[in-house]
Amino acid sequence: MVENAFDLILYNGTIFDGCGTPPVQCDIAIKNGKIACVAKSISGKTKASRNLAGLWVLPGFIDIHTHYDIEVEISPGLTESVQNGVTTVVMGNCSLSVTYGSPSNLADMFLRVETLPRILTEKWLKASVAWETPQEYFNHLSMLPMGPNVAALLGHSSLRAHVMGMERSLTKKASKVELIKMKELAEKAIDAGCIGISIDMVPWHMMSGKFRGRTIPSQHANFREYRMLAEVCRKRDVVFQVTPNPQDLRSVWAILWMSLGIVRRPLRVTILAALDSVAYPKAWRLFPSLLFFFNRLLKGNIRFQTLTEPFTVYSDGPITPLFEEFSTGIRLNDQETRTERISLWKDSAFRRKFRLEWTSRWRNTFHRNLNLMKVIESPNPALIGKTFAEIAAEQKKDPLELFIELLEQFDTDIRWVTTGANNRQDIRFKLLSHSHILPGFTDAGAHVRNLGYYDGALSLIRQAVSTGFMAPEKAIERVTGEPERWFNLDRGELKLGKKADILVLDPKKIKGILSEQIEHSDPLLDGALRMVKRGAEEIESVYINGKLAVTDGNITDVVGNEYLGEVLFSTNNQGAMKRIDSRNKINDEIIDHPFVDYWDIFILKHQDNRNITLHCLGVLLNYSALVCLALTWNPWCLMFVPLSQVIGLLGHYLFERSHIDKRDAIFSFRAIYCLNKLFIRVVTGNYFKDISNVNTRLQEHLKQKNIESKRKKALNS
Numbered sequence: 001m002v003e004n005a006f007d008l009i010l011y012n013g014t015i016f017d018g019c020g021t022p023p024v025q026c027d028i029a030i031k032n033g034k035i036a037c038v039a040k041s042i043s044g045k046t047k048a049s050r051n052l053a054g055l056w057v058l059p060g061f062i063d064i065h066t067h068y069d070i071e072v073e074i075s076p077g078l079t080e081s082v083q084n085g086v087t088t089v090v091m092g093n094c095s096l097s098v099t100y101g102s103p104s105n106l107a108d109m110f111l112r113v114e115t116l117p118r119i120l121t122e123k124w125l126k127a128s129v130a131w132e133t134p135q136e137y138f139n140h141l142s143m144l145p146m147g148p149n150v151a152a153l154l155g156h157s158s159l160r161a162h163v164m165g166m167e168r169s170l171t172k173k174a175s176k177v178e179l180i181k182m183k184e185l186a187e188k189a190i191d192a193g194c195i196g197i198s199i200d201m202v203p204w205h206m207m208s209g210k211f212r213g214r215t216i217p218s219q220h221a222n223f224r225e226y227r228m229l230a231e232v233c234r235k236r237d238v239v240f241q242v243t244p245n246p247q248d249l250r251s252v253w254a255i256l257w258m259s260l261g262i263v264r265r266p267l268r269v270t271i272l273a274a275l276d277s278v279a280y281p282k283a284w285r286l287f288p289s290l291l292f293f294f295n296r297l298l299k300g301n302i303r304f305q306t307l308t309e310p311f312t313v314y315s316d317g318p319i320t321p322l323f324e325e326f327s328t329g330i331r332l333n334d335q336e337t338r339t340e341r342i343s344l345w346k347d348s349a350f351r352r353k354f355r356l357e358w359t360s361r362w363r364n365t366f367h368r369n370l371n372l373m374k375v376i377e378s379p380n381p382a383l384i385g386k387t388f389a390e391i392a393a394e395q396k397k398d399p400l401e402l403f404i405e406l407l408e409q410f411d412t413d414i415r416w417v418t419t420g421a422n423n424r425q426d427i428r429f430k431l432l433s434h435s436h437i438l439p440g441f442t443d444a445g446a447h448v449r450n451l452g453y454y455d456g457a458l459s460l461i462r463q464a465v466s467t468g469f470m471a472p473e474k475a476i477e478r479v480t481g482e483p484e485r486w487f488n489l490d491r492g493e494l495k496l497g498k499k500a501d502i503l504v505l506d507p508k509k510i511k512g513i514l515s516e517q518i519e520h521s522d523p524l525l526d527g528a529l530r531m532v533k534r535g536a537e538e539i540e541s542v543y544i545n546g547k548l549a550v551t552d553g554n555i556t557d558v559v560g561n562e563y564l565g566e567v568l569f570s571t572n573n574q575g576a577m578k579r580i581d582s583r584n585k586i587n588d589e590i591i592d593h594p595f596v597d598y599w600d601i602f603i604l605k606h607q608d609n610r611n612i613t614l615h616c617l618g619v620l621l622n623y624s625a626l627v628c629l630a631l632t633w634n635p636w637c638l639m640f641v642p643l644s645q646v647i648g649l650l651g652h653y654l655f656e657r658s659h660i661d662k663r664d665a666i667f668s669f670r671a672i673y674c675l676n677k678l679f680i681r682v683v684t685g686n687y688f689k690d691i692s693n694v695n696t697r698l699q700e701h702l703k704q705k706n707i708e709s710k711r712k713k714a715l716n717s
């Protein structure tokens with residue numbers, strides 16, 4: 001054994017660092033799972049080496065939207081993602097996670113929302129491990145031999161059902177006590193390791209089991225509850241993931257307004273999804289406009305997600321997530337047997353209502369165009385390869401009536417496919433090129449019979465290289481370094497000291513086509529079929545934490561058997577408060593505090609009655625000056641405006657010395673906002689309650705810091 005030797009040196013590769021910089025040819029040395037050296041030439045001793053001349057070396061991909069929460073427990077290798085170059089996944093999306101909750105309740109949520117196979121959920125239920133706290137969950141997760149690295153969001157539906165009980169969480173608004181409990185548990189989950197919180201407003205996400213047909217718990221919250229969770233995320237600057245209700249634009253606007261950051265820290269919010277809808281071909285134009293308005297003008301921190309390829313969905317007769325958006329479709333999905341579904345079709349009232357709902361244009365996101373729905377499997381081979389409209393024309397029947405007849409006759413034996421969004425390449429490229437729209441939304445691990453976009457990141461690289469719509473280094477950054485920085489994950493860049501999550505591509509094998517989804521008999525599902533992607537010939541090898549996970553497109557034996565991936569936490573130090581910057585400083589004595597909303601900081605600077613009185617007088621003078629100007633048009637009235645500022649500064653000088661930022665002293669929106677709020681709260685008699693609440697929170701923070709300090713001293717001793 002050679003001491004101080006590198007474990008591996010990769011020579012002569014074309015390095016893409018994940019930061020968007022042009023590639024360079026150099027060597028990379030790996031030791032103890034980390035990048036130990038990056039240089040034009042490395043000559044140190046090494047246990048192994050490879051010559052990668054002519055190959056691209058880039059960071060492993062980050063998949064920011066997966067639903068692997070249950071699958072990782074049964075098959076922690078997550079091979080479908082790893083063999084497509086993914087080395088880090090984010091799970092816990094769409095309000096579903098396993099951080100809190102009983103296994104049976106969680107299974108009832110995951111089973112239908114994500115159309116997970118019952119085989120998979122039953123295996124999980126038999127092998128599930130009970131944990132009482134988020135810390136216990138992350139301890140358990142870190143003991144699994146994971147293939148990729150895993151970061152987890154806290155799912156709101158799981159949290160809500162855990163606090164309120166399943167039935168109440170599906171029917172009632174949370175009480176004040178329940179909201180307080182949810183907030184407490186959400187903070188604990190983030191402190192333990194969750195990188196944020198996900199909520200869900202999509203009305204076709206349904207329960208299975210006892211409460212089948214009801215929408216999942218997160219759907220039943222009001223905006224007060226959503227806002228509380230958003231503030232937990234804002235306070236710690238972690239991700240707030242939202243799937244808004246596309247049938248109710250008020251939900252979109254509420255989230256957008258919640259995210260703005262003019263007088264406070266912006267909310268780090270990611271929204272699903274920016275897609276070029278077939279049903280509404282002009283709707284895609286809305287996304288860039290919203291992002292400009294809320295991010296550029298209102299100082300937000302919003303990122304939409306889009307799929308890197310056409311959104312093509314496969315369906316088994318009437319059992320499909322596409323039917324969940326209308327009531328008769330929901331009833332079909334509710335039924336567990338073919339006999340039950342046939343009984344529905346025999347009901348003339350049900351058929352009539354199905355026709356009415358299918359043809360309705362009210363709030364539908366699925367296009368329901370039979371010209372765009374093709375049969376791919378059928379007991380009648382003559383139907384395969386034809387659309388339902390074409391079959392109807394051949395048989396001289398009404399297309400919708402024929403569709404109903406075939407669903408009744410063949411049930412799940414007839415399989416069909418349709419593309420609902422992102423079918424236009426030029427529009428898709430515009431969405432993928434937008435700096436505030438992240439490539440993502442693969443749903444990896446979910447809807448296993450309906451879709452399989454495990455190669456979402458690789459697909460972007462292929463399209464960028466083959467068409468030139470984006471430089472390769474930029475496309476690589478979009479699925480590596482960019483999500484690393486925005487999600488606060490310590491993965492995604494090839495730099496000295498970083499973990500060696502490395503993808504080696506052969507650029508000569510990058511094809512300019514989108515690979516087809518195919519059916520694969522999965523041993524994990526006892527041979528049941530799932531949609532997957534194959535043929536990633538350009539992937540030469542994948543390293544996770546310095547260990548070889550894929551070679552020549554094939555998964556190595558270590559994946560799922562050895563510890564490759566790690567549990568990732570937010571680089572915001574798991575939500576711990578950072579030392580404050582000078583602009584948010586209170587005074588020289590308080591050098592650390594837990595407040596990120598400037599209103600709380602403002603209150604701590606304005607507690608003395610005399611200082612408060614002078615500030616209220618300043619506000620009155622300011623508005624008196626404006627009224628005087630409006631009535632007299634005498635410009636000398638404006639002299640009262642700077643006088644109002646002088647009165648406020650005098651209050652601080654005489655009665656309450658505190659740090660005052662120059663921008664706030666001269667002019668800032670946040671200062672104006674807080675001064676007006678101060679005046680209103682004083683007049684209404686609520687301001688002194690605000691002082692008491694903020695001081696209580698400060699004392700609790702200082703007490704906790706003191707406890708942590710003593711604990712560290714005890715450990716060090």
